[in-house]
Amino acid sequence: xxxxxxxxxxxxxxxxxxxxxxxxxxxxxxxxxxxxxxxxxxxxxxxxxxxxxxxxxxxxxxxxxxxxxxxxxxxxxxxxxxxxxxxxxxxxxxxxxxxxxxxxxxxxxxxxxxxxxxxxxxxxxxxxxxxxxxxxxxxxxxxxxxxxxxxxxxxxxxxxxxxxxxxxxxxxxxxxx
Amino acid sequence: xxxxxxxxxxxxxxxxxxxxxxxxxxxxxxxxxxxxxxxxxxxxxxxxxxxxxxxxxxxxxxxxxxxxxxxxxxxxxxxxxxxxxxxxxxxxxxxxxxxxxxxxxxxxxxxxxxxxxxxxxxxxxxxxxxxxxxxxxxxxxxxxxxxxxxxxxxxxxxxxxxxxxxxxxxxxxxxxxxxxxxxxxxxxxxxxxxxxxxxxxxxxxxxxxxxxxxxxxxxxxxxxxxxxxxxxxxxxxxxxxxxxxxxxxxxxxxxxxxxxxxxxxxxxxxxxxxxxxxxxxxxxxxxxxxxxxxxxxxxxxxxxxxxxxxxxxxxxxxxxxxxxxxxxxxxxxxxxxxxxxxxxxxxxxxxxxxxxxxxxxxxxxxxxxxxxxxxxxxxxxxxxxxxxxxxxxxxxxxxxxxxxxxxxxxxxxxxxxxxxxxxxxxxx
Ligand SMILES: Cc1cc2nc3c(=O)[nH]c(=O)nc-3n(C[C@H](O)[C@H](O)[C@H](O)COP(=O)(O)O)c2cc1C
Ligand code: SF4
Ligand code: FES
Numbered sequence: 001x002x003x004x005x006x007x008x009x010x011x012x013x014x015x016x017x018x019x020x021x022x023x024x025x026x027x028x029x030x031x032x033x034x035x036x037x038x039x040x041x042x043x044x045x046x047x048x049x050x051x052x053x054x055x056x057x058x059x060x061x062x063x064x065x066x067x068x069x070x071x072x073x074x075x076x077x078x079x080x081x082x083x084x085x086x087x088x089x090x091x092x093x094x095x096x097x098x099x100x101x102x103x104x105x106x107x108x109x110x111x112x113x114x115x116x117x118x119x120x121x122x123x124x125x126x127x128x129x130x131x132x133x134x135x136x137x138x139x140x141x142x143x144x145x146x147x148x149x150x151x152x153x154x155x156x157x158x159x160x161x162x163x164x165x166x167x168x169x170x171x172x173x174x175x176x177x
Numbered sequence: 178x179x180x181x182x183x184x185x186x187x188x189x190x191x192x193x194x195x196x197x198x199x200x201x202x203x204x205x206x207x208x209x210x211x212x213x214x215x216x217x218x219x220x221x222x223x224x225x226x227x228x229x230x231x232x233x234x235x236x237x238x239x240x241x242x243x244x245x246x247x248x249x250x251x252x253x254x255x256x257x258x259x260x261x262x263x264x265x266x267x268x269x270x271x272x273x274x275x276x277x278x279x280x281x282x283x284x285x286x287x288x289x290x291x292x293x294x295x296x297x298x299x300x301x302x303x304x305x306x307x308x309x310x311x312x313x314x315x316x317x318x319x320x321x322x323x324x325x326x327x328x329x330x331x332x333x334x335x336x337x338x339x340x341x342x343x344x345x346x347x348x349x350x351x352x353x354x355x356x357x358x359x360x361x362x363x364x365x366x367x368x369x370x371x372x373x374x375x376x377x378x379x380x381x382x383x384x385x386x387x388x389x390x391x392x393x394x395x396x397x398x399x400x401x402x403x404x405x406x407x408x409x410x411x412x413x414x415x416x417x418x419x420x421x422x423x424x425x426x427x428x429x430x431x432x433x434x435x436x437x438x439x440x441x442x443x444x445x446x447x448x449x450x451x452x453x454x455x456x457x458x459x460x461x462x463x464x465x466x467x468x469x470x471x472x473x474x475x476x477x478x479x480x481x482x483x484x485x486x487x488x489x490x491x492x493x494x495x496x497x498x499x500x501x502x503x504x505x506x507x508x509x510x511x512x513x514x515x516x517x518x519x520x521x522x523x524x525x526x527x528x529x530x531x532x533x534x535x536x537x538x539x540x541x542x543x544x545x546x547x548x549x550x551x552x553x554x555x556x557x558x559x560x561x562x563x564x565x566x567x568x569x570x571x572x573x574x575x576x577x578x579x580x581x582x583x584x585x586x587x588x589x590x591x592x593x594x595x596x597x598x599x600x601x602x603x604x605x
Contacts, residue, residue: 016335022357025338025339026338050357060359063342063359064342065341082261082509083261084418087492088419088420120259122300123298124264125416125491127424137303137304
């Protein structure tokens, strides 16, 4: 349970805001990085902590594109193929990534490691093609850099059973005591 | 030219507090704390600094709308930055975070606010570490928190994350999102300065706007007005992307021409010929060759029926299919429409559908008219500016590049002939 595991951090987070409901997105980020996606249970947990209706958290999950309501791969590769990147080869890059991983866009590899998605502008247009993977940017990519990234992530997954970006997220929450 | 905003390009390690302070950092805040709140607002007013988030509203005037004796007020930094082709605020929070923090603290002092939030888009979580680290240094040094810089002023300051929604850059949607609600805009009035976060008076300023403030306090309004144009004083970060040799952020005096901007970015990539620019990311009308000598300023593109916006200059060369480009943009707006009002929700849906049909070669001439009529029907009927933004790449690409649309559609006669075949066969 988030409440028990991150009690101090969650208390510090809630104390930041004049109204605790404001902490909801932060807690959803935390829940998603802890569980890999926002299951109904995870959303109910968040709702309980914040003190809102679970349906409210559900509607937020549908509204914001960074939240996944279905299980996804351990690494979610989100390639920007919005206009500025597409002018510099992003659509071709997506096709290449899809071929290399042997999955369509929105698909997940059989080993559960990678999900491929396309997204709108990420603010890295001057370094296209680029992608975001678990809230980290990889920029100025090409086919060989993409292969190297995939290899690196596979190796990381093999070496380290602990997934996710929870360390970073909890880092933000914990900054202020 | 020495940078005023992208100063980290001239000064190594400027993101560190000691380096920032050695280079005049927090002198602006110190000076502000020695003035009355009204005096600070007057200085910013006199500089005629205008908002860098797109709308260009005078910053000092905005601050002056905050009721003087309000017991609780807030300052929100808008680092939602999700417009296609925009990546300037990211560089600021990553590389020159203290200048943003200092500007926001001056704003908070001016409007008597004890709490500042930086609303950063969730996708920038990695980049935002630098900002968070700078905040940590400030807390340690007594620049943020209780009794800042030895004064009796308390200002707390937090980073807040969005979760992927362009609309949350719109100030009222941002406020809703920060309050934990769906990030949907409300119809103004009430303006945030009267009723904002938690229904308290709230200042929302763009990241880059605030980064201008420390210099204005230290050097005075006349210094600020010595660059740029009369209506658009100061420098601006321009994000140049697309078919140029060296895309990136360029800090220039407002009033620099689009032709000069192209040259700064190394000219057209691979020596191709220039075709068009989206000067305000996806949200402003396309401009073509004839506008290249226009000024990049708040009103420089008015004669060309376009706008500078946040100065996200997406450059396209002769190989670009303009129907494809318009389709990319309308796809963005359809995806990002928050769905609150029908004309925007339905209009973006239909525009994407019809554009798709045209792009795929299944459209007719009537579809071009249909696109225009859907767009015109949205104009003036949407709750926030997104609805208006969505129509501009479509209408302006038709205006400038009608032959490209025509080449993709079949005429009514061709369409009729095509459709008549199966009918005839059935008849037999
Ligand atoms: C759809 C939409 C998206 C916007 N996105 C941003 C944004 O990402 N960043 C920003 O500073 N302003 C954005 N704005 C403008 C804000 O509503 C607001 O005008 C601005 O933050 C005010 O700050 P300024 O006066 O310092 O420019 C957006 C407006 C609209 C209609
Ligand atoms: S115009 Fe579009 S984005 Fe703006 S409030 Fe209406 S539906 Fe939402
Ligand atoms: S268009 Fe891809 S990062 Fe901006």
